[in-house]
Amino acid sequence: MTVSLGVTGATGRMGGEVLAAAADRDDLAVAFAVSRSPGDEVEGVAVEDAADFADLLASHDPDVVVDFTGPGSCIEYASACAEAGVGFVTGTTGLSEGGFDALRESASEVPVLYASNFSRGIAALRRAVREAVPALDGYDIELTETHHNAKRDAPSGTALTILDDIDDVRGESERVHGREGEAPRSEGEVGVHARRAGDIAGEHEVLLAGNHESLSLTHRAGSRGVFAAGALDAATWLADRDAGWYDFTEVLE
Numbered sequence: 001m002t003v004s005l006g007v008t009g010a011t012g013r014m015g016g017e018v019l020a021a022a023a024d025r026d027d028l029a030v031a032f033a034v035s036r037s038p039g040d041e042v043e044g045v046a047v048e049d050a051a052d053f054a055d056l057l058a059s060h061d062p063d064v065v066v067d068f069t070g071p072g073s074c075i076e077y078a079s080a081c082a083e084a085g086v087g088f089v090t091g092t093t094g095l096s097e098g099g100f101d102a103l104r105e106s107a108s109e110v111p112v113l114y115a116s117n118f119s120r121g122i123a124a125l126r127r128a129v130r131e132a133v134p135a136l137d138g139y140d141i142e143l144t145e146t147h148h149n150a151k152r153d154a155p156s157g158t159a160l161t162i163l164d165d166i167d168d169v170r171g172e173s174e175r176v177h178g179r180e181g182e183a184p185r186s187e188g189e190v191g192v193h194a195r196r197a198g199d200i201a202g203e204h205e206v207l208l209a210g211n212h213e214s215l216s217l218t219h220r221a222g223s224r225g226v227f228a229a230g231a232l233d234a235a236t237w238l239a240d241r242d243a244g245w246y247d248f249t250e251v252l253e
């Protein structure tokens with residue numbers, strides 16, 4: 001079966017990566033791509049106006065839409081997919097709690113898969129963190145993420161996911177975002193640091209220190225291609241699922 005895709009944010013960094021990765025695969029085909037700044041082709045695919053998204057869903061009837069845009073548009077695209085009966089894969093980060101609620105509402109109509117990070121390396125890092133934190137009880141934890149200078153949201157979606165993992169395994173912690181002035185560490189807090197520089201695709205480090213030793217778990221994305229490949233794997237996996245809320249870890253099982 002060839003999975004048919006709609007792609008949003010086609011003129012963005014990730015949209016371009018998704019279209020490039022899709023061109024190299026024979027298990028899926030791009031039915032249409034949209035952007036709010038349409039015009040030129042991206043990776044040989046015509047980019048249509050995002051304002052026509054609902055019409056394009058109706059005329060092309062794709063299996064799944066792959067979305068890397070912004071928090072507001074992500075919710076709007078998901079809701080249009082829910083109305084059209086089209087599955088939705090999104091890696092868009094920076095969603096508010098209300099945004100996630102809205103996305104989950106769409107998941108009552110169609111299959112929706114959200115992942116703050118579509119790399120297999122981050123999936124493995126998350127498993128390692130969930131094992132290391134209880135094994136190193138009482139150790140200080142600091143989380144540092146580094147991204148390109150055009151990233152809008154901070155901390156990254158991946159950092160927030162890892163923080164939730166830490167809370168899951170050792171109870172809710174205070175999150176201290178950067179430190180300045182008189183700012184001694186309090187027991188159990190997790191320090192969170194966001195760096196923005198150049199064109200770094202994405203780095204996450206979880207540092208655990210105590211008992212005269214430290215453990216650093218670090219992931220570095222070599223390029224955005226790794227995220228695009230994971231999102232396309234998720235899209236092919238999601239294509240024949242029932243309505244519901246899905247996670248990238250299920251794709252990797």
Ligand SMILES: NC(=O)C1=CN([C@@H]2O[C@H](COP(=O)(O)OP(=O)(O)OC[C@H]3O[C@@H](n4cnc5c(N)ncnc54)[C@H](O)[C@@H]3O)[C@@H](O)[C@H]2O)C=CC1
Nearest residue numbers: 009012013014036068069070073091092093116117118227
């Ligand atoms: N889950 C993952 O593995 C990854 C997630 N991301 C996330 O994907 C999102 C996009 O990242 P980039 O491609 O680097 O950003 P970008 O700024 O290069 O591209 C975003 C695209 O979305 C479009 N867009 C934004 N707001 C819109 C709106 N209101 N209506 C219609 N179109 C809109 C922009 O025009 C642009 O084409 C971010 O939230 C980022 O954090 C990025 C990389 C990997």
Ligand SMILES: O=C(O)C1=N[C@H](C(=O)O)C[C@H](O)C1
Nearest residue numbers: 093116117151156157158202
């Ligand atoms: O904006 C990015 O570039 C990335 N965003 C995601 C995030 O916020 O975690 C994933 C990846 O790190 C790249």
